[in-house]
Structure formats: structure tokens, C-alpha cells
Amino acid sequence: MLAYIIRRMLYAIPILIGVNLITFALFFVVNTPEDIARMQLGAKRVTPEAIEKWKGEHGYDKPLLYNAAANGTDKISDTIFFDKSVRLFVFDFGNADDGRSIGHEISTRMWPSLALALPTFLIGLLFNVTIALLMAFFRATYLDFWGVVLCVAMMSISGLFYIIGGQYLISKLWNLVPISGFSGGFDAFKFLALPVAVGVIGGVGSGARWYRSFFLEEMGKDYVRTARAKGLSENVVMFRHVLQNAMIPILTGVVVVIPTLFMGSLISESFFGIPGLGSYTIDAIQAQDFAIVRAMVFMGSVLYIAGLLLTDISYTLVDPRIRLE
Amino acid sequence: MTMPVLLLTDALILLLLAGVVGYFYFVSRRPQMRATWMRVTESPSGMAALVVLFAYLVVGLLDSVHYRPVLEAKDPKAATVYSVEVLSLLDVLASPLRERQERTYSAPFDTRAYSKETIEIPGTDGAPGKQVREFPRLQFGGVHLALESERDRDILVTALRGFSLAFALWLALAALLSAVLARGSAISSSETMRRIWRGETRVPWSAVLIMLGLLLAIGGPVITLCTRYHVLGTDKVGQDVMYLALKSIRTGLVIGTLTTLVLLPLAVVAGVTAGYFRGWVDDVVQYVYTTLNSIPGVLLIAASVLLMQVYIDTHPDLFPTSVQRADLRLLFLCIILGLTSWTGLARLLRGEVLKLREFEYVQAAQAFGVGHSRIISRHILPNVMHVVLISLVLDFSGLVLAEAVLSYVGVGVDPSMTSFGTMINAARLEMGREPMVWWSLAAAFVFMFVLVLAANLFADSVRDAFDPRIRVRGPAMQKG
Numbered sequence: 001m002l003a004y005i006i007r008r009m010l011y012a013i014p015i016l017i018g019v020n021l022i023t024f025a026l027f028f029v030v031n032t033p034e035d036i037a038r039m040q041l042g043a044k045r046v047t048p049e050a051i052e053k054w055k056g057e058h059g060y061d062k063p064l065l066y067n068a069a070a071n072g073t074d075k076i077s078d079t080i081f082f083d084k085s086v087r088l089f090v091f092d093f094g095n096a097d098d099g100r101s102i103g104h105e106i107s108t109r110m111w112p113s114l115a116l117a118l119p120t121f122l123i124g125l126l127f128n129v130t131i132a133l134l135m136a137f138f139r140a141t142y143l144d145f146w147g148v149v150l151c152v153a154m155m156s157i158s159g160l161f162y163i164i165g166g167q168y169l170i171s172k173l174w175n176l177v178p179i180s181g182f183s184g185g186f187d188a189f190k191f192l193a194l195p196v197a198v199g200v201i202g203g204v205g206s207g208a209r210w211y212r213s214f215f216l217e218e219m220g221k222d223y224v225r226t227a228r229a230k231g232l233s234e235n236v237v238m239f240r241h242v243l244q245n246a247m248i249p250i251l252t253g254v255v256v257v258i259p260t261l262f263m264g265s266l267i268s269e270s271f272f273g274i275p276g277l278g279s280y281t282i283d284a285i286q287a288q289d290f291a292i293v294r295a296m297v298f299m300g301s302v303l304y305i306a307g308l309l310l311t312d313i314s315y316t317l318v319d320p321r322i323r324l325e
Numbered sequence: 326m327t328m329p330v331l332l333l334t335d336a337l338i339l340l341l342l343a344g345v346v347g348y349f350y351f352v353s354r355r356p357q358m359r360a361t362w363m364r365v366t367e368s369p370s371g372m373a374a375l376v377v378l379f380a381y382l383v384v385g386l387l388d389s390v391h392y393r394p395v396l397e398a399k400d401p402k403a404a405t406v407y408s409v410e411v412l413s414l415l416d417v418l419a420s421p422l423r424e425r426q427e428r429t430y431s432a433p434f435d436t437r438a439y440s441k442e443t444i445e446i447p448g449t450d451g452a453p454g455k456q457v458r459e460f461p462r463l464q465f466g467g468v469h470l471a472l473e474s475e476r477d478r479d480i481l482v483t484a485l486r487g488f489s490l491a492f493a494l495w496l497a498l499a500a501l502l503s504a505v506l507a508r509g510s511a512i513s514s515s516e517t518m519r520r521i522w523r524g525e526t527r528v529p530w531s532a533v534l535i536m537l538g539l540l541l542a543i544g545g546p547v548i549t550l551c552t553r554y555h556v557l558g559t560d561k562v563g564q565d566v567m568y569l570a571l572k573s574i575r576t577g578l579v580i581g582t583l584t585t586l587v588l589l590p591l592a593v594v595a596g597v598t599a600g601y602f603r604g605w606v607d608d609v610v611q612y613v614y615t616t617l618n619s620i621p622g623v624l625l626i627a628a629s630v631l632l633m634q635v636y637i638d639t640h641p642d643l644f645p646t647s648v649q650r651a652d653l654r655l656l657f658l659c660i661i662l663g664l665t666s667w668t669g670l671a672r673l674l675r676g677e678v679l680k681l682r683e684f685e686y687v688q689a690a691q692a693f694g695v696g697h698s699r700i701i702s703r704h705i706l707p708n709v710m711h712v713v714l715i716s717l718v719l720d721f722s723g724l725v726l727a728e729a730v731l732s733y734v735g736v737g738v739d740p741s742m743t744s745f746g747t748m749i750n751a752a753r754l755e756m757g758r759e760p761m762v763w764w765s766l767a768a769a770f771v772f773m774f775v776l777v778l779a780a781n782l783f784a785d786s787v788r789d790a791f792d793p794r795i796r797v798r799g800p801a802m803q804k805g
Contacts, residue, residue, distance in 0.1 A: 018616035026628050035635045152785070156722065156778035158729045160749050161770055168756060266623055267730060285627045286735050293628055300621035308615075 001316075008312065012305045016089070019301040023294050024085045033060035033080070036290060058097065058291075084294065093295040096284070102295045105280060112182055113264030113276030116192055120199035121261055124207065125254060127200055132211035137238055139216065148212070154205030162202040163271045170194050180273030195272045199265070211250060218246040248319050255314045256307035263300050328407045330391040332652040334579050334659075338389050341582055361711075364790035369532035371786025376536040377779035380544075381574055388415035388575040391648075411648040415575075419568055421552045425465035427563035430755075433764050434554045436467035436476060466555045483553060484546035491545025495538050502530060558764035560751065569743050570768045576744035577776060580659055580728045581721040587663025588720075592670035593706075593713065599671070600678025601701060610675070614668040622665055623734065629661040630736035651739035658731070658738060662724065670716045677709050711791040718784040722777045729773070745773045 027036075037054045038046055054060075060080060087094065093102035135147045171179040177194045218224070219242055227237045264278030273279070277296070284292035315322045352358045365371055393407040416423055430439035437460040444461055448454040462468070467476055500514070503521060507514035521530045547567075550556050557566035599610035617625075637650060644650035681687060682705070690700050725745070731737035732746020733753075740747060752766035 014612065015616050015619060018612065019620055022616065022620065023628070026632055035639055038639070152781050153778060156774055156781050157770075158726050158745075158749070158773060158777075160729055160733060160753075161766075164749075164753060164756060164766065260621070263621065266734060281624065282734055285631065288631055290628075290631070293624060293631070297620055297624045297628065300624060301619040304619040304621070308619075 005309065005313070008309050012309070015305060016298075016301060019298065020085045020088065023297050024081060027290050027294060028080055028084075036060070084291075088295065088298045093298075094291060096292050097287070097289045102292055105292075106277065106295070106299065109264075109275055109277045109280050110262055111276075112188075112274050113269065113278060114262060115188060116195055116199075116269065116272075116274055116276060117261040117264055119192065119196045120203075120265075121254075121257070123196065124200045124203050128204060128207035128211055129250065131204065131208040132215055133238070133243065135208065135212045136215035136219065136242075137234075139219075148209060151205045151209040151212075154201075155209070156205075157202075159202045159267060162198050163268065166194055166198040166201075167271070170197075180271065182272075182274045191272070191274070195268050195274065199268055211246075214246045214249055215242060218242050221245075248315075251318055252311050252314055255311045256304070258310065259303040259306040260300065262303055263296070327392040327394050330393055330411050330649075332389075332391055332411075332649060333656050334583060334652050335389045335391060337583050337586060337656070338386070338579065341586060342386075361790055365786050366528045368786035368789065369529040370782045372529055373532045373536040374779040374782035374786070376533055376540065377775060378783060380540055381578065381776055381779070384415065384571055385575045385578040387418065388413045388572065390414045393646075409646050411646055415571060419571060422565040422568035422571075425555075425565065427463050427465065427555070427559045429559070429561060429563050430762055431463055431466055431555055431559045431563075433556060433558040434467075434476070434480060434550075435463070435558070436470065436473050436554075437462055439760075439762070463555075466559075467553060469553060480550065480554070483549050487546035487549030488542060489545075490549070491541035494545075495534075495541045498537065499534055502534070506530070557768045558762075560765055561755070566765050566768045569748060569765075570772045572743040573745045573748060573769070573772065574776070576655065576738055576742060577725045577728060577773070579655060580662065580738075581724045581780070583656070583659040584662045584666070584724050585717050585720065587660050588667040588670065589713070589717070591663070592667040592674060595667070596671035596674025597678050597701060597705060597709070600675040601682055601697070601705060603679075607675070610671065614671055617665065618668050623731075625665050626661055626731060627734060627736045629664075630658065630731075633657045633661075647741055651742040654739045655742065658728075662727070666720070670713065673712050673716065674709055677712050678705055681705055681708055711793070715784075715788045715791055718780070718787045722780040722784065725773070725777055725780070745769050 033055055034051060037051045037060070041050055041054060084094070091103065093106065096102050096105070131147070135144045138144045138147075167179050170176050171194065177190050180191075182188065182191050223245075224237060224241060227241050228234075232241075262277065263281075264274075264276040266278040266282050268274075269276045269278035270282045277299075280292065281296045283289075284296070349362075352362055391411050391413045393409070393411055396406045396408050428438065431437070432439055440460070441458045442461050443456050443458055446455055446457060467473070467479075470476055470479060499518070503514045503518040506521075506526070507517040512520075517526075520526055521534065524531050547556055551565075551567060555565050555567070557570065560566055560569065595610045595614070599607040633654065637644075637654065644653065687700060687704050690704055695703075728737055728744060729746040729749055732744055733750050737746045738744045748765055748769040752762070752769060755762035755765060
């Protein structure tokens with residue numbers, strides 16, 4: 001087991017190198033630092049001096065991959081690639097274009113993100129599985145039929161409408177919770193209630209329908225027929241046999257997203273003014289701050305790979321047939 | 326004469342359309358594929374959805390034929406000058422909507438503007454004029470009315486006229502359909518009509534006719550009303566919201582369809598070769614898609630779009646008109662979406678091919694010394710087509726929804742291009758106004774919801790027909 005985990009972690013290294021190369025190529029080769037500087041400085045008539053100055057301030061004035069002018073190991077390390085990309089491996093994110101440390105921002109903004117994403121994820125999962133189970137239990141009845149119709153209708157609505165509608169109804173019309181904002185401590189509850197509710201409701205359509213198909217597939221299997229033939233009641237079949245076995249694909253499917261919860265939700269955070277990583281990323285995209293975008297890309301990849309690893313481990317935990325070699 | 330303009334996306338849409346037509350020609354000559362597609366046509370919800378999708382497609386295609394009109398020259402001998410404005414056939418058909426631009430917001434069907442303005446009333450007989458604050462009359466909306474109190478009656482009359490025209494058209498279409506169906510069979514066309522209504526036809530024509538009737542019942546009155554009122558109100562700069570919603574359709578369709586043009590070859594080549602050859606090819610493909618997958622999708626798209634933005638900004642001379650620039654940006658967005666979203670399909674295909682290559686007929690072909698390319702094209706590809714097809718139709722609605730989110734983030738289509746995303750984005754600020762401007766958001770919501778819902782329903786019926794797992798299940802499972 002331990003050997004497997006170590007091997008998987010080693011396997012993550014080439015993937016992270018690949019991610020790094022892609023982002024490096026996107027940010028420095030396709031568009032040179034000159035282009036970025038020109039865009040940052042705005043106007044079309046920028047002097048070459050201003051560009052050089054900007055590049056110097058932000059550390060873009062080095063050669064891309066190989067510094068022929070430097071000595072010894074500096075030939076490799078005194079380059080943009082080493083400075084901006086290799087350092088990400090030790091989670092040294094450097095500074096944003098406004099001079100603030102990205103690492104510090106990430107460590108403080110992570111918690112509001114998590115405070116929103118974790119409840120949304122847990123409540124949503126519970127909600128979706130319950131509804132899916134109900135629909136599967138009442139399969140091929142009107143309840144199931146209209147449930148599926150409702151699910152299809154709900155998943156056809158853009159998430160933006162749920163947010164705008166929720167804000168309008170709950171906050172503006174009924175004045176129940178503030179429209180947006182965030183604060184620490186117990187006050188956070190009133191700011192988080194609406195985003196969490198909107199997130200859960202927005203995800204029910206696709207989630208419940210997706211899990212329903214898992215349950216139905218499981219119910220078509222031979223062991224379920226055997227259980228019924230033994231004379232077990234439908235309740236026991238549903239909750240003891242089907243539910244437990246259908247949880248295997250469901251659990252392993254959701255484990256992969258758990259680490260990425262740290263990244264927060266881009267849309268929801270920026271609509272509700274929650275100072276998490278999602279709104280940080282959106283602000284960076286809109287301000288065209290490439291340093292932050294690069295750092296977030298790297299963070300996201302690390303967390304996704306961690307999620308893949310967790311998925312494999314969770315397989316062995318919930319399904320005793322699987323042994324990791 | 327006008328100058329036709331073939332935008333890049335127009336050309337690709339035509340190509341795609343030709344591909345679809347070619348595919349169905351191919352299908353029609355193969356009995357087993359035809360049988361599967363026939364199952365799609367047996368689903369009432371799928372057929373009703375197809376009618377709606379077809380209506381959207383017509384609007385989108387009309388909006389994909391572009392030209393530059395000739396500017397009227399004062400000197401008849403001078404060389405013809407073309408306007409820099411690129412118009413489409415839809416613009417011509419909807420010119421009552423396009424040209425009747427108000428100054429600013431006005432509510433649906435309103436005859437007056439939505440906010441008060443200071444109006445100068447000229448004094449009579451030399452007396453000084455005075456200024457009043459009031460809601461000014463619109464320049465176009467309901468301007469034909471002598472008395473504004475007649476508005477409701479006028480709306481009703483106009484709507485009824487449109488409705489009766491639509492109803493007549495619908496009756497004609499229904500009669501035509503039953504005549505066509507009755508042709509060549511012993512049953513009379515009135516008997517065919519009766520069978521359609523009782524739902525006794527194999528293809529659920531009753532669902533098609535009901536949906537068509539519903540569309541016409543809404544469309545007919547709207548069309549007649551559009552020439553006199555702003556049915557969905559006007560936006561901040563006074564443009565008719567109905568026009569904006571119609572223009573958004575093409576953007577949504579382009580993103581939903583052209584992305585697949587990029588995604589398909591990548592996913593099929595990568596997935597099939599990885600599954601078929603295994604070994605190092607499989608390792609490389611798996612590495613590439615795990616790497617791409619591990620980068621958060623929105624961020625990868627955002628990064629690529631930002632960089633494309635830099636490119637467009639630094640090469641302004643490449644684009645003669647702003648429409649062409651916006652179009653290139655749309656195309657780039659499709660390419661980027663395609664490059665970031667082929668991994669899911671590739672993974673599915675790889676798994677499917679891994680199973681297929683162990684089948685006896687493939688091993689028999691290998692034993693006979695048939696080449697790899699022939700085995701892939703004759704034995705593997707036809708048997709994974711259902712996976713490709715299902716995932717393509719399922720992806721469509723997701724892509725339309727993704728466009729709205731990306732435009733909100735600021736990495737979507739060009740701001741000058743109307744799309745559902747830009748409409749929602751603008752409407753978000755209008756919701757905060759007092760009194761609230763709700764009609765842009767409502768229009769975007771309705772148009773987008775209907776499109777995505779129809780796409781989802783159609784995708785479901787395609788999946789039900791093509792997924793081999795669903796067929797083997799008991800009849801009780803198939804319901805819903």
C-alpha cells in the first residue's frame with residue numbers, strides 16, 4: 001500500500017512538469033514578456049524603456065531558458081523558466097503584479113473558499129443521493145417520471161440564473177440575508193447560507209439524475225434479483241444491497257473533487273463577494289495578472305493529482321475486491 | 326450588388342452542415358444504422374425537441390450568411406463602396422427590429438421610455454416655453470397609435486392577426502404532412518390524419534405537430550407585434566432585446582457545434598490509437614490527457630483566451646472589420662474549448678477500444694494479416710461510433726451553458742458580439758437598478774433555457790437509442 005502510494009506520488013512528478021511546461025509555453029513563448037508588458041502598460045505608444053523597466057520590476061528581464069551571460073549553475077537558474085516555473089514546485093509563488101505575495105494571499109483566502117465549498121459539496125451530495133434514491137425507489141412511476149423531467153429542466157438552466165434569481169428573491173425581495181459580502185466567525189453563516197443553497201439547488205438537476213442512473217444500473221444486476229428471490233423486502237434490497245454497492249462508483253467519483261474544493265468556486269464567489277481563491281482568480285483574470293493565474297493553474301493541478309491518488313486509495317477502502325499492488 | 330462576406334465560422338458551419346448531411350446519406354444506405362436512427366425518431370420528446378432545435382438552427386443559419394451592403398454613392402460614376410458594416414440575412418429579415426432603435430431602456434410593449442426626461446414644451450403665442458419632467462414617448466414602439474389608451478386593444482388585434490396567420494399555416498402544414506404520409510399507401514390522407522392524432526403512427530407525428538403548433542402560436546403573434554412594439558423591451562442603448570436574443574442564437578450554436586469539430590479528431594485519434602496499440606502509445610496519450618485534465622479547465626481556457634487577446638491587440642491590421650475580429654475570437658474560443666475538452670471522450674474511447682480489440686473478429690482479422698489501419702477503420706471505428714455520437718450530443722448543451730459562464734468571467738466571446746453570456750452579464754447590472762430592468766435577463770433566460778432543454782431532451786433520446794446497455798435492460802427500466 002505504502003509502496004503504491006509512493007509510486008503514485010512519483011508518477012505525479014512528470015505530470016506536474018508537463019503542466020509547468022504547458023503554462024510556461026502559454027505564458028512566455030507564445031506571448032513574449034514584451035507583449036505582456038505592452039498590454040499591462042496599456043497604451044499603444046509605450047517606449048521601449050518603459051517596457052524594459054516593467055520587465056525589470058517584475059523579473060521578466062532574463063533570458064527564457066538559458067542564460068549564456070551567467071556563470072556556472074546560474075546559466076540555468078538565472079532564467080525566467082527557473083525563476084517563474086521551477087520555483088512553483090516548492091510552492092514559492094512569488095509576487096503578484098501589484099507586489100503582494102501570492103503565497104500569503106492563497107493561505108489566507110483558502111479558508112473562505114473552503115467555508116463555502118465544503119458545505120455546498122457535502123449538503124449537495126446528501127441531497128442528490130437522497131433524491132436519486134427516491135426516484136430509483138419509485139422507478140417507472142409518475143413520481144420518477146416527473147422527477148426526471150424536473151431534473152432535466154433544472155440542468156438546462158445556466159448556473160448564473162440560479163445565482164441572480166436567488167440574490168433577487170432572498171436578498172432583495174425578502175431581505176433575509178445580505179446580497180454579498182463575508183465576515184469571519186459565526187457571522188459567516190448569514191453570508192454563506194444563500195451561496196450554499198444556490199450551489200446545492202443548482203447542482204441537483206444533473207447530480208440527482210446522474211446518481212439515479214447508477215442506482216438503476218445496480219438494480220438491474222443479478223445479485224439484486226437473487227436478494228428479491230430470497231424474499232427480502234424492497235426496503236432491505238434498496239438500502240442494504242443497492243445503496244451500499246452503488247456508493248462505490250458514487251464515492252470514488254466524488255473523492256477526486258475533494259482536494260479541488262480548496263480552489264473555491266469562481267462564479268459563486270465573485271457574485272457573492274466572498275474573498276476566496278475563486279474570486280482571487282477571477283480578479284486576476286480580469287486584471288490580466290499572469291503571475292496569479294500561473295500560480296492557480298499549478299495549485300489546481302497539484303490538488304487534482306492529489307484527488308486522483310485519493311480516489312485510488314478510496315477504492316481499496318470501500319471495495320474489498322480491489323487490492324493496490 | 327452586395328459583397329458577400331464568408332466569415333471563418335460561416336465556412337466551418339457550412340462544412341459541418343455538409344458533414345451532417347453526408348453522415349445521414351451514409352446512414353440511409355446502411356440498414357442497421359438506419360434502424361438505430363429510426364429508434365431516435367420514435368421518441369416523442371426527442372422529436373418535439375428536434376422541432377425546436379430545427380427552429381433555432383434556421384435562425385442560426387440565416388444569421389450565418391453575411392454580406393456587406395453597398396453604400397449609396399452620390400456620384401453614379403464612382404466606384405462602388407461597401408459599408409464596413411457586415412450584415413446577415415437575419416439582419417435583413419429582422420430589419421424592423423434592428424433599425425427601430427430607441428434612445429434607452431423601455432419596458433416590453435411600452436409606448437413610453439422607462440425613465441423620465443426633461444422635455445421642452447414650446448410656448449404658444451410668444452409665451453415662454455416650459456420644461457417638464459415626464460416619460461417621453463418612444464420613437465418607434467407603438468408610435469402608430471393615435472391614443473395610447475388604445476394600446477391594449479391594438480396589441481390584442483395585432484396578436485390575433487398573427488395567431489390566425491400562424492394557425493392557417495399550421496393547418497396547411499398538417500394537411501401537407503398527412504398527404505405526404507398517405508402517399509403511396511392505401512390509406513386516405515384524412516384517415517392518416519386521424520391516426521396521427523391517435524398516436525398510431527410509428528414516428529410520433531402528433532408530438533411534432535403539437536410542438537410546431539406551439540412554436541407557431543407563439544411565433545406568429547410575436548412577429549406581427551414586433552413590427553409595432555418592442556415585444557421584449559429595449560436595452561440600455563435602445564436596441565430591441567428580441568433582436569439581441571435572436572442574434573445570440575448563432576453564437577450559442579457556433580460554440581456548441583464548432584467545438585466538436587476540433588474535439589472530434591483529437592479525441593478519436595488519441596483514444597483509438599491508445600486503446601488499439603497499447604504500449605508506449607497508450608502511455609503517451611494517457612500522460613497527455615492526465616496532464617491536460619489536471620489543469621483546471623476554466624483557468625486553462627482563461628489563460629489561452631488572455632493570450633489570444635494579446636495577439637489580437639498586437640496585430641490589429643489583420644482584421645478589416647470589427648465583425649471579422651469578433652468572429653476570429655469566437656473561432657479561437659471554439660478551438661480552445663475543443664483543445665481542453667477532448668480528454669473525456671478520448672478516455673471513453675480508449676476504454677471501449679481496449680475491450681473491442683480482444684474480440685474474436687478483431688483477432689481473426691489480425692490472424693488473417695489485415696493491416697492495422699484497415700482493422701481500425703473496418704472493425705474498431707464503426708463499433709465505437711455510438712460512444713462518439715452520444716458524447717457529442719451530450720456535450721452540446723454543456724458548451725452552450727459554458728459560454729455564458731466564460732463570458733461572465735470575461736474570457737468568452739468578444740464584447741461586441743451578442744451572446745447569451747454578454748446579455749446576462751449586462752442584465753446583471755440592470756437588476757440592481759431602481760426600478761428594475763428585468764426583460765433582458767428574462768429574454769436571455771427563456772431563449773437559452775429552451776435551447777438547452779431541447780438539446781438535453783434530444784441528447785437523451787439519442788442516447789437511449791444508441792446505448793447498447795439500455796437496450797438489454799427490462800422494459801420497466803427503460804421508462805423515464
